[in-house]
Amino acid sequence: MRLYTIIALLLLVVAPVQAHQQKAAFSQLLLNPRTGLLEVAHRFLLHDAEHAVQQLFDSKADIIADPATQQRFADYVVARFAITQADGSDLALEYVGVELDRSFIWVYQEAKPPVSSPLTISHSALLDVWSGQENMVNIEGLGELKTLYFEAHRDTLTIDLE
Amino acid sequence: MRLLTFLFATLIAATSQAQVVQSKGNFVDKFRQLDEVLPTPNVYRNAAGEPGHEYWQQQVDYKISAKLDENKRRLSAEQRVTYYNNSPDTLKYLWLQLDQNIFKNDSMSELTNSFAGIGRRGPVTREAKGSEPAKLSFAELRRHQFMADNELGYSIGDVTDSHGKALRFTIVGTNMRIDLASPLKPGQRTEFNLSYAFNIVEEDAVWARSGYEHFPDDAREGGNDIFLLAQWFPRLHAYTDYEAWTNKEFLGRGEFTLEFGDYEVSLDVPADHIVSSTGVLQNPEQVLTKTQRNRLKQAKTAKRPVFVVTEEEALENEKEGTNKRKTWRFKAENVRDFAWASSRKFMWDAKGYQQGNDTIMAMSFYPKEGGDLWKKYSTESVIHTMEVYSRFSFDYPYPVAQSVNGPVGGMEYPMITFNGPRTELRDDGTRTYTQGEKRFLIGVVIHEIGHIYFPMVVNSDERQWTWMDEGLNSFLDAIACREWDENMPWGVEPRDIVGYMKSANQVPIMTQSDSVLKLGPNAYSKPTVALNILREVVMGRELFDFAFKEFAQRWKFKRPTPSDFFRTMEEASGVDLDWFWRGWFYTTDHVDISIDNVTKLRLDTLDPDIDFARERAYESDKPTPMFHMNNRAEKRDTWVERNPDVRDFYDENDRFTVTNKERNAYQKMLKELKPWEREALARAVEEDKNYYVFEFSNHGGLVMPILMRLTYADGSVEDVNIPAEIWRRTHKEVKKLWITDKELVSLEVDPHWETADVDTNNNHFPRVIQPSRLEAFKYKSPSRSTKVWRDIMQDSKTELTTEEE
Numbered sequence: 010m011r012l013y014t015i016i017a018l019l020l021l022v023v024a025p026v027q028a029h030q031q032k033a034a035f036s037q038l039l040l041n042p043r044t045g046l047l048e049v050a051h052r053f054l055l056h057d058a059e060h061a062v063q064q065l066f067d068s069k070a071d072i073i074a075d076p077a078t079q080q081r082f083a084d085y086v087v088a089r090f091a092i093t094q095a096d097g098s099d100l101a102l103e104y105v106g107v108e109l110d111r112s113f114i115w116v117y118q119e120a121k122p123p124v125s126s127p128l129t130i131s132h133s134a135l136l137d138v139w140s141g142q143e144n145m146v147n148i149e150g151l152g153e154l155k156t157l158y159f160e161a162h163r164d165t166l167t168i169d170l171e
Numbered sequence: 172m173r174l175l176t177f178l179f180a181t182l183i184a185a186t187s188q189a190q191v192v193q194s195k196g197n198f199v200d201k202f203r204q205l206d207e208v209l210p211t212p213n214v215y216r217n218a219a220g221e222p223g224h225e226y227w228q229q230q231v232d233y234k235i236s237a238k239l240d241e242n243k244r245r246l247s248a249e250q251r252v253t254y255y256n257n258s259p260d261t262l263k264y265l266w267l268q269l270d271q272n273i274f275k276n277d278s279m280s281e282l283t284n285s286f287a288g289i290g291r292r293g294p295v296t297r298e299a300k301g302s303e304p305a306k307l308s309f310a311e312l313r314r315h316q317f318m319a320d321n322e323l324g325y326s327i328g329d330v331t332d333s334h335g336k337a338l339r340f341t342i343v344g345t346n347m348r349i350d351l352a353s354p355l356k357p358g359q360r361t362e363f364n365l366s367y368a369f370n371i372v373e374e375d376a377v378w379a380r381s382g383y384e385h386f387p388d389d390a391r392e393g394g395n396d397i398f399l400l401a402q403w404f405p406r407l408h409a410y411t412d413y414e415a416w417t418n419k420e421f422l423g424r425g426e427f428t429l430e431f432g433d434y435e436v437s438l439d440v441p442a443d444h445i446v447s448s449t450g451v452l453q454n455p456e457q458v459l460t461k462t463q464r465n466r467l468k469q470a471k472t473a474k475r476p477v478f479v480v481t482e483e484e485a486l487e488n489e490k491e492g493t494n495k496r497k498t499w500r501f502k503a504e505n506v507r508d509f510a511w512a513s514s515r516k517f518m519w520d521a522k523g524y525q526q527g528n529d530t531i532m533a534m535s536f537y538p539k540e541g542g543d544l545w546k547k548y549s550t551e552s553v554i555h556t557m558e559v560y561s562r563f564s565f566d567y568p569y570p571v572a573q574s575v576n577g578p579v580g581g582m583e584y585p586m587i588t589f590n591g592p593r594t595e596l597r598d599d600g601t602r603t604y605t606q607g608e609k610r611f612l613i614g615v616v617i618h619e620i621g622h623i624y625f626p627m628v629v630n631s632d633e634r635q636w637t638w639m640d641e642g643l644n645s646f647l648d649a650i651a652c653r654e655w656d657e658n659m660p661w662g663v664e665p666r667d668i669v670g671y672m673k674s675a676n677q678v679p680i681m682t683q684s685d686s687v688l689k690l691g692p693n694a695y696s697k698p699t700v701a702l703n704i705l706r707e708v709v710m711g712r713e714l715f716d717f718a719f720k721e722f723a724q725r726w727k728f729k730r731p732t733p734s735d736f737f738r739t740m741e742e743a744s745g746v747d748l749d750w751f752w753r754g755w756f757y758t759t760d761h762v763d764i765s766i767d768n769v770t771k772l773r774l775d776t777l778d779p780d781i782d783f784a785r786e787r788a789y790e791s792d793k794p795t796p797m798f799h800m801n802n803r804a805e806k807r808d809t810w811v812e813r814n815p816d817v818r819d820f821y822d823e824n825d826r827f828t829v830t831n832k833e834r835n836a837y838q839k840m841l842k843e844l845k846p847w848e849r850e851a852l853a854r855a856v857e858e859d860k861n862y863y864v865f866e867f868s869n870h871g872g873l874v875m876p877i878l879m880r881l882t883y884a885d886g887s888v889e890d891v892n893i894p895a896e897i898w899r900r901t902h903k904e905v906k907k908l909w910i911t912d913k914e915l916v917s918l919e920v921d922p923h924w925e926t927a928d929v930d931t932n933n934n935h936f937p938r939v940i941q942p943s944r945l946e947a948f949k950y951k952s953p954s955r956s957t958k959v960w961r962d963i964m965q966d967s968k969t970e971l972t973t974e975e976e
Contacts (some may be wrong), residue, residue: 032689048945049397050470053661059607067231068595071608079881104950112660113667122973140308147674156675 027159032057032142034135036090038152040122049102049118051086051134058114061138072114079114081166083107084118086116089134095125133164151166179284179736187211201811203875205749208757209734215412221725228730229434230255231407238439239398239513244383247368253432255360256528258410262355266418267347270402271369273421274323274377276442279344280422317376323406328366337364343427345421347405362579365405371398374578375752381589384578386516386538390490397517397538399577399589401510402427409632419634425684426633428712429507431728435500440513442495443488445480447519447575448511449537449586450503458499471530478520479534485518501586505568507630510584512536512575519547524554526566528580531557537576542594542602544612549574549590552616552655560624561649563716564723568628574616581615582620587718588614614661618648629723630730637684638756642698649699665927668692672761674870675930680756681733700927701755708876709895710746710923718743720806750895754873762926763871766918767904772862774855777840779833781856787827862908865918865936871929874898877907880922884914890922 026139034049051063055073056121060158062070062082070078083104135142136159151170159166193199193953212218214225237248247523256262273280289614330338332352339350342738350972355361357626374382381401387394399713409417409428415426436693439445446458463479470477480488492515516538523530535549557567567588579589592612604612625647626640628634633640645663652661671677671692680698687693720744722736737752754760775782803811841849867877877893904959909915920934928934943949 032688037944038672039943041944041946043940044946048943050944056607058613059605064739069597071605100867108948111664115944115948117948119945140310145670146675147670154673154675155307158676 019052032135032139034142034144036132036144036146038092038146038148038151042150045122047100047120047122049090049120051090051116051118053086053116053135055109055114055126057135057142061135064138072143079081079107079109082114086134087118087139089132090118091131092123093131094122094123094130095127099124102126123170127167128170129165131165132157132159136161136164182548190695196905199407199902201753201902202747202896203402203753205737205752209495209737210413210732212738216732216735219742220722220735220740222729225418226729227257229257229407229410229430231430232434233404233432233810234435235404235509236437236439237404239400239441239444239578241398241441244371244373244396244398245368246371246400248404248589249366249756251580252407253360253362253363254407254849255354256355256357257327258412259357260415260939261357262351262410262866264348265361265363266356266408266416267327267349267405267423268402268408268418268427269327269342269345269347269405270325270421270427272316272342272345273423274372274379276318277566278324283422288823296702299672308541313376314378316632317373321370321372323370323372325367327405327831329364331364333362333364335364337541338747346408346418348768365880367405369403371400375400380558380582381510382578386540389444389516391492391680395489395514395516397512397514397577399510399512399575399579401508401582401584401589402575406508407728411632411730414632414635415549417632417634419685421609421634422685424687424690425635425637426455428632429630431505431507431630434503434506434509435965436503436511437511437512438499438501438511439496440499441493441515442483442496442497443491443493443515444513445488445517445536446499446511446513447534448499449584450501453502454498457604458497467521467532470521472530473522474523475678476520476533476535477547478518480517480519481540482518482546485516489516491537498579503569506585507627508584510587510589512577512587512589514538514577515620517575520550522550522554524557524567524572526557526561529566530571531567532571533557533573534571535574535576539602540593540596541576542604544592544594544604544609545733546615547578548609549576549616554619554819555650555655556617556648558619559654560647563647563650564624564629564720565727565952567623568727569623572620572623574620581619583627585623585627588616588619588622589700590619608645610659610661613655614648614652615658617651618644621648621651624723628728629726629953630728632730632732633684635683636681636733637687637690637694638680639731639736640697641694642680643736645695645699646702646943647763649703655746663696663703664924665704666698666924668700669761669770669927669929670929671697673763677759679758680844691936697755701751704875704926705740705748705751708878708892709748710744714746715740750874754875758872760872762873762875763869763933764920764926764928765868765870766865766920766936767933768866769915769918769936770864770866771863771915774862776856777855777976778851779829779837783829783833786823790827858912860910860912861914863911863915865907865909866904867907867920868904869898869902870933874902875926878921878923880919881909881911881915882919883911884916887913893918905953955958 016038020084034051034057035052036049037063039048041048062072062078065085066078066081072082087102088106089153090102092102094100100120100123102118102120105119107116109116130146132144132146134144136144137143140161146157146159148157149169155168157166157168186974194777214223215227217223232253233250234248235248237246239246239475251568254265270276275281276495280782296784327342327347330349332338334711336352339491341348349363351361365777372379372382374384381399381403383396383398384396389395393864407430409430411417418423434865436448438448438449440446452458454618468475517536519534519536521532521534524533533550534555535545535553537545537549553572557572561567571586573587575587575588576591578591582589590612592615594604596602621644622640625631626643649662671689676688678686678693680693682693706712718740721732725739726735739750741748844852874895876895877897879891879893881889881891893907897907918936921928
């Protein structure tokens with residue numbers, strides 16, 4: 010047993026279980042065989058994002074009506090998603106855009122495909138906003154489809170693509 | 172309970188075995204009938220999925236007197252229970268649910284709540300990682316401190332029989348066994364009395380399904396509370412024909428399995444509280460003013476909700492407290508549970524809903540924090556739900572339907588629901604809400620009121636099967652929401668679950684509630700999409716709606732199991748759906764149907780004058796070999812070209828020249844044909860139709876109908892659905908012959924994205940380049956795809972917002 014175990018406090022909003030605010034995001038990492046680029050599409054439930062921006066930015070933030078809030082949310086997501094290659098270098102993810110589609114908000118990024126495996130992926134969007142958030146990521150086009158689940162206690166995962 | 176778990180495990184194993192993994196070849200019988208997986212029909216549940224001729228269920232009646240101590244936030248009560256044994260078994264003991272015990276520090280739920288674990292309910296914790304320290308959230312600290320400072324769980328007082336004689340009881344976690352003085356024989360009833368008390372949890376601190384919420388900023392000194400009381404009295408566990416006592420420990424997620432009964436409940440609360448409760452108020456003269464009673468009367472026929480307690484009255488009320496008490500008395504018949512809410516903060520609106528000759532009172536209770544959002548939409552959403560759900564099932568069977576605002580996001584009980592949406596107080600004193608919060612309010616009220624049908628009346632076993640109430644209810648709430656406003660993005664479209672369907676780690680829908688991974692997609696979205704596909708694609712609305720309604724009516728006020736649902740849907744529609752239940756509910760297969768190839772065929776006429784000419788044309792249509800083309804380019808003439816003087820018969824006639832030898836043979840053949848054969852041939856030659864063979868393959872494992880869109884050269888389009896049964900003998904690839912007058916240009920599978928096909932790249936013949944989601948986005952909005960379009964020159968003039976502002 011370690012004698013001096015440090016416990017830090019997480020500044021999280023208390024958010025009891027809300028029906029319909031599902032706290033579940035889905036991302037797809039897809040190696041597009043036509044463009045040769047690794048495409049990243051993050052899908053958040055609008056209802057989750059709507060509450061998140063009010064807690065993150067401004068209690069009046071309106072992600073449905075205000076493009077600036079959408080952009081700010083996209084910046085927030087992009088800052089919390091990273092892919093590190095086996096040699097320790099970060100994959101240079103370029104921001105592509107953000108869009109609303111029915112009950113979802115999508116944030117897009119792309120990069121040149123990774124050259125080595127395993128990859129270390131971190132995805133902490135919304136994990137720092139409330140507990141219970143789960144981010145599921147499907148990795149496609151790099152061998153057999155693989156799925157990763159990110160939660161507050163594990164926002165960084167390593168995956169072997171061989 | 173261990174026995175049950177074991178049985179469940181064997182069921183799953185049997186399921187996969189029932190797929191009949193062959194030692195020879197790789198045939199998988201996707202259409203194998205489910206009979207060997209479903210429990211054997213019996214006199215209690217028959218093979219049609221109906222209650223059998225000896226169906227029984229227990230009845231439990233309660234008389235409860237409860238007292239709410241607002242200052243101590245403590246509830247104490249006495250209850251008399253009458254237990255009717257309608258089963259064919261003799262019972263020596265009764266099992267009760269002590270749900271409040273889940274909050275005890277030594278409960279199984281607390282002890283097994285893993286630090287930084289997967290799918291953990293409650294606040295966040297994070298384990299140490301490398302140089303990063305372990306982390307606790309403030310919420311987790313608050314929870315620990317609350318649970319340390321408050322003695323939680325039931326204190327159980329006397330348990331006595333009807334003669335006042337003490338009964339022996341044993342508490343096992345969230346369960347309690349009461350040993351009866353003498354065995355309770357079939358057809359007999361027994362009574363017992365029970366007194367108990369517990370400290371009410373603070374919902375926001377403990378993450379429960381009920382509790383109090385504190386409003387420290389109210390004008391009244393010390394603030395006010397809203398109390399939501401549920402799982403508040405020791406309830407009898409269900410005793411069933413399929414599981415006997417359903418006494419699986421309450422772990423927090425798997426909800427409740429309960430008996431129907433009649434309730435008489437007295438609630439002793441501070442005199443300035445307004446109470447909303449399961450049941451009908453018995454003493455309005457004692458607890459309501461004359462004005463309030465008149466307003467309730469008016470509300471019965473009003474076009475819009477009428478305030479029984481107005482906002483002004485509620486605001487006035489929440490400024491003061493009182494030492495006086497009032498007792499509200501409620502009666503409820505044939506309900507499986509009883510919940511209530513109490514606060515001096517509540518305003519109260521009501522509107523009558525006419526259902527045949529009955530008036531059902533739709534009512535909402537909410538504090539000022541609910542604001543206009545609640546005033547406008549809560550009660551109207553309650554009525555809309557009843558209108559839509561009744562069409563799909565049965566008339567709303569209770570006299571009241573209520574929506575109460577409090578600290579719980581959304582939770583359902585008979586006649587009463589708890590719903591969370593709120594408005595925000597702005598600096599100018601107004602209260603506003605976002606479009607999303609509005610959708611949330613309407614959606615959550617519809618969802619929770621919908622639960623009064625499923626599972627409060629169609630009383631499925633929630634502890635075992637979350638999908639049976641959440642799946643069926645989400646399917647219907649999506650219909651009700653879209654009938655409220657088509658633009659409400661509440662429905663789950665098949666394409667929304669594609670990411671989940673192809674993801675790597677899943678469990679089948681048919682998994683016990685506490686063991687489900689990814690509860691949202693597993694128990695809500697996937698069953699919703701599956702039922703939608705069943706309705707819109709596989710069965711059609713007429714057959715589906717008939718069978719679904721039949722299920723609801725068969726099991727109204729009874730307890731269905733999954734097999735009763737599967738059997739009824741088939742039996743009432745006349746459609747074999749075993750393959751569908753197998754694929755969608757018992758496996759983690761997904762849909763991915765590919766159109767691999769289309770071949771065009773032409774029928775031989777057998778007439779040499781026609782066929783030989785066609786063959787000649789076919790030959791000459793082939794591209795000229797490069798050798799010839801390059802030779803010509805080099806102006807290299809052939810020997811034949813250089814020697815035109817040497818010619819013979821074969822220079823005039825090619826190998827496709829028809830002679831009388833072939834013509835005679837053709838005539839002879841025609842003569843030898845039977846008359847019907849001759850006619851068939853003549854007709855086919857005359858019609859000269861196009862024959863196509865379509866080759867499909869199944870990459871996802873889940874067999875589904877093949878939805879084809881055929882586009883022809885004349886511009887016309889034809890949609891054709893091939894039933895899933897085409898896969899019954901070869902589940903991996905099938906061919907389909909298609910005969911048509913027209914020239915086919917292209918074929919698309921699932922053009923309307925109705926089947927949750929996970930890969931649409933293989934849905935076209937000829938292949939069409941499908942832009943990825945990201946490519947499609949780039950194409951349609953190039954201007955938004957990069958930050959260079961931000962007006963930074965202007966934006967940089969923006970002043971930094973400071974705390975004070």
